Amino acid sequence: xxxxxxxxxxxxxxxxxxxxxxxxxxxxxxxxIHGMGYRFRLHRRDLPGTPDIVLPKYRVAIFVHGCFWHRxxxxxxxxxxxxxxxxxxxxFAANVARDEKCSKALSDAGWTVLVVWxxxxxxxxxxxxxxxxxxAKGGLLPGAHAADRRxxxxxxxx
Ligand SMILES: [Zn+2]
Numbered sequence: 405x406x407x408x409x410x411x412x413x414x415x416x417x418x419x420x421x422x423x424x425x426x427x428x429x430x431x432x433x434x435x436x437i438h439g440m441g442y443r444f445r446l447h448r449r450d451l452p453g454t455p456d457i458v459l460p461k462y463r464v465a466i467f468v469h470g471c472f473w474h475r476x477x478x479x480x481x482x483x484x485x486x487x488x489x490x491x492x493x494x495x496f497a498a499n500v501a502r503d504e505k506c507s508k509a510l511s512d513a514g515w516t517v518l519v520v521w522x523x524x525x526x527x528x529x530x531x532x533x534x535x536x537x538x539x540a541k542g543g544l545l546p547g548a549h550a551a552d553r554r555x556x557x558x559x560x561x562x
Contacts, residue, residue: 444458462539463515464538466520479521518534518537
């Protein structure tokens with residue numbers, strides 16, 4: 405029993421190491437944001453869900469989600485394995501529930517949450533558009549007129 409626990413622990417350490425490592429879609433999104441000239445932080449563990457990329461100045465939290473693990477709706481990568489279907493369904497449901505919970509906690513704390521799906525990183529100009537949109541939502545886009553800024557804030561419910 406003890407040996408099993410030990411192995412389980414080693415495996416979970418390995419899994420979290422995998423999760424921490426930088427995925428290819430994540431690197432692509434980082435390059436886009438860097439190219440836009442914004443400063444960002446990575447993997448803020450003090451924030452719900454440890455967002456992959458954070459723009460603290462604009463209170464934007466970005467998650468780069470794998471389409472399979474996070475169940476991208478309507479995406480062809482959102483497939484169901486043919487064996488152990490119950491296991492996978494439970495696992496996927498837990499992933500989606502956690503994503504929703506973390507996203508809500510961030511929104512409640514005044515963060516703008518942007519999810520970039522793995523398949524979307526094939527079109528980097530569209531990713532750039534989404535990032536701009538998220539930044540503008542906070543009303544803090546550099547160069548925005550003060551009046552624009554105010555109206556955006558009002559729409560956000562002030
Ligand atoms: Zn997808």
